[in-house]
Amino acid sequence: xxxxxxKVMEHFMNPRNVGEIKDADGIGEIGNPVCGDMMSxxxxxxxxxxxxxxxxxxxxxxxxxxSSMVSEAAKGKTLDEALRxxxxxxxxxxxxxxxxxxxxxxxxxxxxxKAIKDYLDKKGK
Amino acid sequence: MNSKIKKDSKKRIFFDNASTTRIDDQVFKEMExxxxxxxxxxxxxxxxxxxxxxxxxxxRKKVANLIGASAEEIYFTSCGTESNNLALWGLARTLKGxxxxxxxxxxxxxxxxxxxxxxxxxxWNISLVPVDKCGLINTKDIExxxxxxxxxxxxxxxxxxxxTIQKLKEISLIAKKNNxxxxxxxxxxxxxxPVNVRELGIDAYSFSAQQLHGPKGVAALFIxxxxxxxxxxxxxxxxxxxxxxTENVPGIVGFGKACELAKIKMEDNIKYISKLRDNxxxxxxxxxxxxxxxxxxxxxxxxxxxxxxxxxxxESILLMLNMEGIAAASGSSCTSQALKSSHVLNxxxxxxxxxxxxxxxxxxxxxxxEEVSRLLEVLPPIVKRxxxxxxxxxx
Numbered sequence: 001x002x003x004x005x006x007k008v009m010e011h012f013m014n015p016r017n018v019g020e021i022k023d024a025d026g027i028g029e030i031g032n033p034v035c036g037d038m039m040s041x042x043x044x045x046x047x048x049x050x051x052x053x054x055x056x057x058x059x060x061x062x063x064x065x066x067s068s069m070v071s072e073a074a075k076g077k078t079l080d081e082a083l084r085x086x087x088x089x090x091x092x093x094x095x096x097x098x099x100x101x102x103x104x105x106x107x108x109x110x111x112x113x114k115a116i117k118d119y120l121d122k123k124g125k
Numbered sequence: 126m127n128s129k130i131k132k133d134s135k136k137r138i139f140f141d142n143a144s145t146t147r148i149d150d151q152v153f154k155e156m157e158x159x160x161x162x163x164x165x166x167x168x169x170x171x172x173x174x175x176x177x178x179x180x181x182x183x184x185r186k187k188v189a190n191l192i193g194a195s196a197e198e199i200y201f202t203s204c205g206t207e208s209n210n211l212a213l214w215g216l217a218r219t220l221k222g223x224x225x226x227x228x229x230x231x232x233x234x235x236x237x238x239x240x241x242x243x244x245x246x247x248x249w250n251i252s253l254v255p256v257d258k259c260g261l262i263n264t265k266d267i268e269x270x271x272x273x274x275x276x277x278x279x280x281x282x283x284x285x286x287x288x289t290i291q292k293l294k295e296i297s298l299i300a301k302k303n304n305x306x307x308x309x310x311x312x313x314x315x316x317x318x319p320v321n322v323r324e325l326g327i328d329a330y331s332f333s334a335q336q337l338h339g340p341k342g343v344a345a346l347f348i349x350x351x352x353x354x355x356x357x358x359x360x361x362x363x364x365x366x367x368x369x370x371t372e373n374v375p376g377i378v379g380f381g382k383a384c385e386l387a388k389i390k391m392e393d394n395i396k397y398i399s400k401l402r403d404n405x406x407x408x409x410x411x412x413x414x415x416x417x418x419x420x421x422x423x424x425x426x427x428x429x430x431x432x433x434x435x436x437x438x439x440e441s442i443l444l445m446l447n448m449e450g451i452a453a454a455s456g457s458s459c460t461s462q463a464l465k466s467s468h469v470l471n472x473x474x475x476x477x478x479x480x481x482x483x484x485x486x487x488x489x490x491x492x493x494x495e496e497v498s499r500l501l502e503v504l505p506p507i508v509k510r511x512x513x514x515x516x517x518x519x520x
Binding site for chain 2: 004009012013015018029034035036037039040056057058059060062063064101
């Protein structure tokens with residue numbers, strides 16, 4: 001359906017890391033329901049690594065799959081490594097996305113980076 | 126191509142009759158010989174041509190009969206979109222000497238709105254009347270827009286998305302009173318609910334075969350006798366010079382048969398489909414919290430179930446339903462090729478979030494009570510799953 005790859009469908013039907021972290025070290029929110037896509041990422045940082053990541057997403061198949069893949073790709077990585085994850089990486093890992101869904105991959109990486117920035121901002125205070 | 130369709134034991138269920146319908150077996154049977162044996166061009170002088178021509182004319186009568194028109198008032202086109210384009214451009218250009226103002230509505234199909242948009246850039250004035258939150262037009266709004274330059278009113282009979290049926294008779298009276306030509310896009314209604322162009326008092330009516338269990342690729346435009354219209358397809362002299370191009374003979378034959386069957390079975394179909402529709406609506410409302418039925422509660426198409434599911438998005442619902450073998454549609458931006466949420470849902474004042482969470486189940490004569498039960502079985506868990514994932518979900 002909608003020319004989604006097998007990998008996208010897999011992440012859509014069995015998304016990893018869905019949820020919230022109550023005492024998150026950083027939170028990144030992107031998009032809004034008006035546009036049709038909204039992602040919230042929650043991170044727990046230990047020794048400069050992403051010890052835990054959870055997400056909640058309002059959106060289409062691509063949005064959910066991207067959120068899941070971003071969380072999987074970033075979990076356990078150092079903050080620097082996570083900040084270097086790009087939309088292209090995510091789309092590639094998912095076996096590609098239909099052209100009109102590529103913007104969903106933008107949201108995923110951006111939401112993660114926003115959460116990391118939130119943590120760094122809080123830490124800096 | 127079958128690799129994209131999940132091959133498993135789940136029965137395929139089609140709840141997307143608003144997009145197209147399964148061809149009736151009798152229609153298909155009727156068409157066959159016009160591919161294989163009677164394949165002549167109706168414009169040819171020889172017997173092959175004569176047979177094809179006669180089949181086209183016989184079908185024309187049946188198509189006319191469905192809407193209470195005469196055969197000579199029916200012109201065949203390739204699709205509903207073409208019929209709408211022919212009606213708008215054809216009538217407006219003919220009447221350019223009389224005026225340049227056209228009145229339509231905000232909830233029309235894109236095949237009416239987009240030609241009107243283009244016409245606006247080319248010297249016509251366009252007024253689009255609003256609808257209320259049920260999708261109904263207030264006829265006073267149309268009356269208030271009328272000026273000395275108004276030449277055409279175009280209002281769809283029923284909306285394909287939310288199912289609301291307009292009060293066409295009231296609108297046609299206003300058009301008549303003011304000597305204005307009245308066109309209606311009847312793609313969602315012909316063959317589905319009773320239509321009589323004389324009773325309704327309309328001058329032009331578009332409708333399509335694929336919406337009434339006929340084949341794709343053929344449609345019609347009714348133009349009341351005596352109404353002049355300039356063609357948009359120029360070439361040969363087919364369709365009395367109003368639509369050039371070799372006729373889709375098998376398609377037209379199929380269209381005729383489909384209209385014939387639709388007329389005979391209409392009352393039974395309406396009863397049957399409405400019952401399924403109401404059971405589905407009640408089922409969803411009882412089993413799922415935070416949902417809204419869109420469109421008019423009583424003046425709605427017999428098979429239309431348009432629901433907004435709060436807190437979740439339409440495409441993800443459709444994807445999960447598709448995994449269960451169930452086909453439906455949505456008005457969310459993710460499901461539109463243009464990535465815009467439905468203009469119809471905007472027009473009825475639905476909040477953007479609810480518009481994104483909309484799903485259309487459109488039932489037809491081939492759907493069954495078992496299929497509705499299956500949908501009611503799989504839908505609540507799907508909604509639950511997606512709500513658990515949603516950042517805006519509040520129990």
